[in-house]
Amino acid sequence: MSRVRGYDLSSLDSYSRKIEKIAASLGLNWYPQEFELIDPRTMMATQTYLGMPTFYPHWSFGKQYEITSTLYRHGLTYLPYELVINSNPCRAYLMKDNDLAMQILTMAHVYSHNNFFRNNTHFRKLTDADSVLKFFRLSAERIRSYNADPSIGSKAVERCINAANGLKEQTDLLLFLRDNSTRTIPEWEKDVITVIAKTFQYFKPQIMTKIMNEGWASFWHYKIIRALDLSSTLRSAIGNHHAKVVRFPDDPKDFNPYLVGFTVWEDIAKNHSAKMFRAVSKEEDRSFVEKYLTEELMIRLRLITSSTAGTDILVTRTADESSADAQIIKRILQTKVGLGPIPVIKVHDFDKENGALYLRHFFEGRNLEPAFTNKTLEYVYYFWSSDIALETVTYRRNLPFVYTFDGTRHTARKKTGNLSFF
Numbered sequence: 001m002s003r004v005r006g007y008d009l010s011s012l013d014s015y016s017r018k019i020e021k022i023a024a025s026l027g028l029n030w031y032p033q034e035f036e037l038i039d040p041r042t043m044m045a046t047q048t049y050l051g052m053p054t055f056y057p058h059w060s061f062g063k064q065y066e067i068t069s070t071l072y073r074h075g076l077t078y079l080p081y082e083l084v085i086n087s088n089p090c091r092a093y094l095m096k097d098n099d100l101a102m103q104i105l106t107m108a109h110v111y112s113h114n115n116f117f118r119n120n121t122h123f124r125k126l127t128d129a130d131s132v133l134k135f136f137r138l139s140a141e142r143i144r145s146y147n148a149d150p151s152i153g154s155k156a157v158e159r160c161i162n163a164a165n166g167l168k169e170q171t172d173l174l175l176f177l178r179d180n181s182t183r184t185i186p187e188w189e190k191d192v193i194t195v196i197a198k199t200f201q202y203f204k205p206q207i208m209t210k211i212m213n214e215g216w217a218s219f220w221h222y223k224i225i226r227a228l229d230l231s232s233t234l235r236s237a238i239g240n241h242h243a244k245v246v247r248f249p250d251d252p253k254d255f256n257p258y259l260v261g262f263t264v265w266e267d268i269a270k271n272h273s274a275k276m277f278r279a280v281s282k283e284e285d286r287s288f289v290e291k292y293l294t295e296e297l298m299i300r301l302r303l304i305t306s307s308t309a310g311t312d313i314l315v316t317r318t319a320d321e322s323s324a325d326a327q328i329i330k331r332i333l334q335t336k337v338g339l340g341p342i343p344v345i346k347v348h349d350f351d352k353e354n355g356a357l358y359l360r361h362f363f364e365g366r367n368l369e370p371a372f373t374n375k376t377l378e379y380v381y382y383f384w385s386s387d388i389a390l391e392t393v394t395y396r397r398n399l400p401f402v403y404t405f406d407g408t409r410h411t412a413r414k415k416t417g418n419l420s421f422f
Contacts (some may be wrong), residue, residue, distance in 0.1 A: 007100045009037075010124040012107070015228075019108050022227045023115070028276070030349045031129060032089035035107065037096045043079050044068050046093055050134050050203065052085040056195060058161050082106045086117040086206075087127035101237035104228070105221060112220035116213050121282050122205035132202060146188050151215035160192050160381070167380035168200040169342045173359070176347050182310040182355035185383065193383075208284040208338045215261015216280060218246055219269070222262075243333075248302065255303065255333070263301055264292050285338035293333075295326045300362065303329050307396055335366065343368060345376075345390065355386030363393050370403075370412065377405035391415060 016035065023030070038046065048065040049055040071077035081098055085091045092110040094103060117123050124392040128135075143161075147154040167174045178185060185193075206213070240400055246259045270278050272292075279288065298319035305317040305328065317325040334340055348360040357380070361368055377388050390403045400415035 007103070011100070012103060013021050013102050016107050018228060019104075019111055019224055022110075022224050023111050023220070026220070026223060026227075028111065028115040029118060030090065030111055031087070031118055032091050033111060033114055034091045035110070036091065036093050038093050039096050040072070040079055043083070043093065043095055044072065044351040046081060046083055050239070051085055051093075053133070054137050054140045056140045056161070056199075057147065058165075059158065059179070060165070082110055084113045084117075085133070086123060086127055086129055086202075087132045090114040090117065090129075091133070101234055102241050104230075104234070105225060105238050105241050108221035108224040109217045111224070112217035113213065115220070116209070116216050116280060118210060119277070119281055122208050122284055126205050127202050135198065135202075139199075142191060146192070152188055157188075157192065160189050161196070163379040163382035164193050164196040166376065168196050169274065170345050171197050171200055171204075173345060173347060173380070177380065180350070181383050181385070183383075204339075205284075209288075211257045211261040211264075211285045211337055212280065212288050213261070213282060214258045215263070215265050218242075218258050218262040219265040220280070245359075252302070252304065255336075257337075260266075260293075260301060263297055267294070267297055268292055286334050286340060289330060289334055289337060291332060295323060298326055298329060303333065304385065305329055305332055335364070348391070355384070357384050357386065357388045359390040361386065361390060361392035363398065367395050368392050368403075373403050374405070374410050377403060377410070381405055381407055 012035070016033070020033075044065060046053065048068065055061065068077065072079060079095065081095055081102055090110075090113075092107075094106055098106065110234050117129065122127075124175045135255075143157065144156050146152045164174060167177075174193060174197050176385070178190050178197075222242060225235075230238070246262045247256065249256045249258065265276070267277065279292070283291070303319050317329055319326040319329055343366070344362040344364070345359055346362065347357070349355065349358040359380070373390065373392075377390060380388050385407070388404065388405050392401050392403070393399060394401045394414065402413060402415045404411045
């Protein structure tokens with residue numbers, strides 16, 4: 001039997017079966033689980049492809065791999081202990097370099113993620129676990145064929161992917177451009193757009209539930225480990241690994257989603273246990289924070305708001321000063337979790353005769369950055385090929401403000417009436 005850092009595969013299989021038995025006794029269910037042991041180089045490649053064994057080709061993946069590889073080689077970054085794919089069966093990659101304690105903890109963590117994938121409504125609605133691996137494999141093959149087609153060429157494919165990637169978080173807008181463009185978009189480009197839109201849709205619930213999902217996995221791996229029959233040495237080592245997972249962040253301006261989620265799930269289990277599985281089924285991070293992050297928990301988690309003055313961090317609010325401050329901190333946290341950081345931009349109107357397109361930013365307290373806004377309009381123009389306007393608000397007074405792009409020139413001004421091309 002081959003050995004991996006002092007333990008063989010049969011021992012990992014034995015612990016996996018023990019974890020399954022305990023998890024089932026705790027009320028968890030899951031897709032059939034598969035594990036694969038990989039080396040750091042393969043983990044870097046898989047991480048670059050966002051956890052997938054194959055992905056459509058694009059220069060950005062190679063760039064990210066080289067950055068990660070360089071940082072890892074110089075000890076400036078760490079690789080994940082595991083990567084889990086929301087698929088049926090669920091596939092998880094474990095680092096060969098993990099010690100036995102970390103492998104046991106990680107496998108318990110994976111089964112808990114698997115349970116979350118299977119039961120959360122956002123994963124069920126937005127992803128198809130049965131076909132996801134086939135989708136990524138076939139999509140990669142088609143896009144490689146477009147690269148190889150001399151009538152299309154890799155440069156054209158790259159331009160299309162660049163523009164679609166730049167708009168992927170605005171999926172409805174991207175699909176509108178695919179179906180309503182003023183230029184004739186060839187079928188291969190429509191396919192690329194569809195692939196990128198579906199790819200973002202697959203990852204969307206992971207973005208929506210980061211705190212819930214990681215907290216859920218940390219909560220259940222902790223309970224599973226406590227129920228396992230382990231030596232004192234192994235239990236101590238696993239305890240140290242767990243403490244690192246749910247530690248306070250080094251930077252007080254940051255928050256650890258594992259810690260926040262773990263703490264909230266512990267509180268729900270203690271005070272509202274009947275709501276646990278209902279909450280994991282229907283909530284996402286923003287509603288989860290709204291309903292279950294209490295002032296007491298915010299104090300325990302040391303949640304603050306802050307500003308900077310030079311190299312100093314100035315605390316402006318703490319959760320224990322007043323209920324009003326705690327609510328403000330909660331609202332700010334909600335803008336930073338789930339889909340909160342992603343601006344919402346939708347089609348407001350378009351002129352079928354002259355092709356002009358009018359977009360509107362739904363303002364939620366955060367202004368658009370001009371450089372990113374201009375780049376977004378360029379990506380839209382790549383598909384639309386006619387005048388584009390985007391309405392938002394000014395920085396200080398929140399008055400109507402409009403960015404425009406005609407293919408060569410950007411303008412930005414306060415909105416004083418109807419735009420000239422409408």
